[in-house]
Amino acid sequence: xxxxxxxxxxxxxxxxxxxxxxxxxQIVMYAGASGDYNPVHTDEKFTKEMxxxxxxxxxxxxxxxxxxxxxxNYVGDGRLTKYGVRFTSQVWPGDTLNSTATVVDVTDGIVNxxxxxxxxxxxxxxxxxxAARVD
Amino acid sequence: MxxxxxxxxxxxxxxxxxxxxxxxxxxxxxxxxxxxxxxxVIAPPTFAQSSAQFxxxxxxxxxxxxxxxxSGKEATSIKKKESSGGGGGGGGGLHAEQHFEYHRHIGPGxxxxxxxxxxxxxxxxxxxxxxxxxxxxxxxxxxxxxxxxITARGVGVRTERPVDQ
Numbered sequence: 001x002x003x004x005x006x007x008x009x010x011x012x013x014x015x016x017x018x019x020x021x022x023x024x025x026q027i028v029m030y031a032g033a034s035g036d037y038n039p040v041h042t043d044e045k046f047t048k049e050m051x052x053x054x055x056x057x058x059x060x061x062x063x064x065x066x067x068x069x070x071x072x073n074y075v076g077d078g079r080l081t082k083y084g085v086r087f088t089s090q091v092w093p094g095d096t097l098n099s100t101a102t103v104v105d106v107t108d109g110i111v112n113x114x115x116x117x118x119x120x121x122x123x124x125x126x127x128x129x130x131a132a133r134v135d
Numbered sequence: 136m137x138x139x140x141x142x143x144x145x146x147x148x149x150x151x152x153x154x155x156x157x158x159x160x161x162x163x164x165x166x167x168x169x170x171x172x173x174x175x176v177i178a179p180p181t182f183a184q185s186s187a188q189f190x191x192x193x194x195x196x197x198x199x200x201x202x203x204x205x206s207g208k209e210a211t212s213i214k215k216k217e218s219s220g221g222g223g224g225g226g227g228g229l230h231a232e233q234h235f236e237y238h239r240h241i242g243p244g245x246x247x248x249x250x251x252x253x254x255x256x257x258x259x260x261x262x263x264x265x266x267x268x269x270x271x272x273x274x275x276x277x278x279x280x281x282x283x284x285i286t287a288r289g290v291g292v293r294t295e296r297p298v299d300q
Contacts (some may be wrong), residue, residue, distance in 0.1 A: 002172065019156065026156065033147070033154040035187035038195045039205030049210035052297035060230040061184050065155035068180040077161050078173040083180050084234030084288070090298065 002076035003134045008106045014074040018066040018097040018117065022058060027093065030062040053090075060087035063097065063126050067117050070099040075132035081110065085128030089119070096120040101130065109133055138249040141189045141276070145243040148178050151185055165243075177242045180235065183276055183285050186249050229298075231269060232290035238283050246279045254288065265295025 019026070027041050036059055039046040047056045064085050071080060091097065099117040106112075111134045117126040145165065152162035157179060160167045168176040187193045197203040204213045241247065254271030261267045269292050276285040 026154070029150075029154040033151040034185045035190075035193060036184075036195050037197065037205075043205045045206040045210050046204070049206075050204075054300060061181060061233065062155065064233055065151075065179065065181045066157075069155055069157040069159070072157075072159065072180065077159070077171060078177050078240045080180050080235075080237055080240075082234075082236050084232070086232045087230055 002079055003074070003111060003132070005106050005109065005111070005134045008103050008111055008134065010103050010105055012103040013100050014070070015098060015100040016070040016073060018063075018070060018099050020096045022091065022093055022095045022097070024056060024093045027056065027058050027062060030059055030065070034059065034061060036061065055092060058091040058093075058095075060085075060091075060126075063087070063091050063117060066097065067099045067115060067126055067128075071101060071113070071115065071130050071132070074101055075111065075113075075130075075134070079132040079134070080130060081133060082129070082131040083115075084130075085115065085126050087125070088127055089123050089125045091119065091125050095125075097125065099126075104129075106134065109135075137251050138186045138189045138247070141186045141247040141249060143178060143182075143241050143243055143245040143247065145176055147185065147188070148176060148182065148243065151182050152179055155179060155181075173240065173242075175242050177240045180237070181233075183235065183241070183247075183249075183274075183287055184233070186247070186274075186276070228291045228293040230289070231292040232288075234288040236286040238285065239278075241276075241278070241284050245284070247276045247284060250275045250277070254290075261294065261298075263299040264297065267295070268293045 031037050040051050047053050101113040101115050104112040110131050113130045115128045118124050148162050202212045204211050252273045254273050256270040259267045271290045274287040278284045
């Protein structure tokens with residue numbers, strides 16, 4: 001279901017919970033599907049002893065992928081024209097993430113959105129933007 | 136990563152959608168997808184990143200018959216002097232930014248190529264991880280007709296030490 005330009009105004013928001021209590025298994029699923037087998041995402045022994053982190057952590061692209069799910073649920077399938085993010089904090093097993101898209105403007109059939117994903121402590125883990133075609 | 140042939144397949148899209156916990160049936164059910172505006176199954180917005188599966192020498196996938204830097208008996212199977220070491224990501228660095236521009240949406244049946252062009256590099260002093268070295272790559276995904284489908288820009292960062300928690 002696509003958005004209608006006439007129903008959108010700057011400041012409108014759309015929020016979804018991306019994940020509640022992120023499991024290590026979901027991180028493994030992402031590694032398998034994406035082909036990114038960096039052991040810092042799935043190999044606790046390596047990550048603690050060699051990389052120096054307290055546990056494995058999620059791929060940034062897993063957070064970006066789940067945030068993309070929020071976006072396509074909002075703007076509709078096949079409607080995105082741009083989507084970009086910065087990864088601002090690591091995401092750990094057990095984290096609960098919420099993501100919000102905020103309308104910046106609507107011009108010439110395109111809605112520009114700012115995008116932010118935060119964890120259970122309110123820390124921003126991903127911030128970025130997206131643009132999508134609207135009706 | 137440069138890829139000569141990235142065939143976009145329905146089962147790969149299904150597995151990718153599951154991994155990001157997306158139950159949108161446009162990624163699973165071709166009959167349903169036909170009835171949507173997209174007209175068929177399409178890939179989720181970040182799917183192009185899984186072109187890594189089709190890079191024959193992708194460094195973050197164990198290569199058959201070669202030592203892998205993840206743990207086995209020991210915390211890493213690579214001898215110290217060969218270790219790519221350093222960097223808070225444990226060999227691969229960390230992913231700092233990712234950007235996609237969609238010229239069209241890809242789906243099963245598309246066969247893409249990925250051409251990688253180096254971008255800028257820059258340094259910054261980080262409060263939580265020492266010196267940060269950023270490097271950018273631009274990847275152009277073209278379809279079987281040579282048309283640009285997706286332009287991706289990634290930024291990786293190597294940290295001087297693991298990021299303080």
